[in-house]
Amino acid sequence: MADKTAELRAILKLQPVVPVLVIDDLEAAVPLARALVAGGLKAIEITLRTPVALAAIRAVAERVEGAVVGAGTVLTRSDYKDCEDAGAQFVVSPGTTLELLQAARKSKVPMLPGAATASEVMSLREEGYSVMKFFPAEQAGGAAYLKSLSSPLAGTLFCPTGGITLAKAKDYLALPNVICVGGSWVAPTEMVEAGDWSGIEQLAREASALAD
Known part of the structure; x- marks a missing residue:
C-alpha cells in the first residue's frame, strides 16, 4: 500500500491541475492528450463515461510520449481490471465501495478513491488511504469545507474535482x-470538437502556471 501511495502522490504532484476528460471521438484522444502534455499537464484522467473511453486510454498510453494516463469514473471491479488492461497508470473513483477496495488491493495500479464527508475520509484512512478525491467539490462545500477538514483530519491530502474553474x-x-x-475546463467540448489543439495547449499552460 505504501508503494502505491507513493506512486500516486508522485503522479498527482506532476502538476497543479489534472485534466478530467470525457472523450466522445476516439480520433481526438491522441491529439488532445498531446496538446495537454505540451502545455505542461502530463497526468490525464480519461473518464469511463463514453463507449470509446477504454480505447482512448489505450491509445494515449501507447502513443502519447510523456503522458501519464489515468482512468476516471471507475465504479466496479470489472472497470478496474479493464482500465489496468488498457494501460491506465492510476484509477479514480467518484466514491468508494468494498468491491473497489478489494480490486485496488489486488491491482498494481494505485487508486484515488472518492470521498465527500468526514466519515468517508475516516473509513478510507482505516483502509490505509491518505490521498483521496474530494468530489463533487463545489457542490459538497467547496474550498471552505475542505479547509475545515484540514485540522481534524490532518495528514490526508485531497484532489478536489467537480465544478472547479481556473x-x-x-x-x-x-x-x-x-x-x-481536477478540472475539465482545460479541454472545453467546443474546442475539442473544433480540433483547436493550440488553444487547448494554451489553457493547459495557464493551468500549469498555477504551480508558480
Whole structure:
C-alpha cells in the first residue's frame, strides 16, 4: 500500500491541475492528450463515461510520449481490471465501495478513491488511504469545507474535482491539504470538437502556471 501511495502522490504532484476528460471521438484522444502534455499537464484522467473511453486510454498510453494516463469514473471491479488492461497508470473513483477496495488491493495500479464527508475520509484512512478525491467539490462545500477538514483530519491530502474553474482552483491549491485539483475546463467540448489543439495547449499552460 505504501508503494502505491507513493506512486500516486508522485503522479498527482506532476502538476497543479489534472485534466478530467470525457472523450466522445476516439480520433481526438491522441491529439488532445498531446496538446495537454505540451502545455505542461502530463497526468490525464480519461473518464469511463463514453463507449470509446477504454480505447482512448489505450491509445494515449501507447502513443502519447510523456503522458501519464489515468482512468476516471471507475465504479466496479470489472472497470478496474479493464482500465489496468488498457494501460491506465492510476484509477479514480467518484466514491468508494468494498468491491473497489478489494480490486485496488489486488491491482498494481494505485487508486484515488472518492470521498465527500468526514466519515468517508475516516473509513478510507482505516483502509490505509491518505490521498483521496474530494468530489463533487463545489457542490459538497467547496474550498471552505475542505479547509475545515484540514485540522481534524490532518495528514490526508485531497484532489478536489467537480465544478472547479481556473479562478476557483487557486483557492483550493492554497489549502494545506490539497495536492492538486481536477478540472475539465482545460479541454472545453467546443474546442475539442473544433480540433483547436493550440488553444487547448494554451489553457493547459495557464493551468500549469498555477504551480508558480
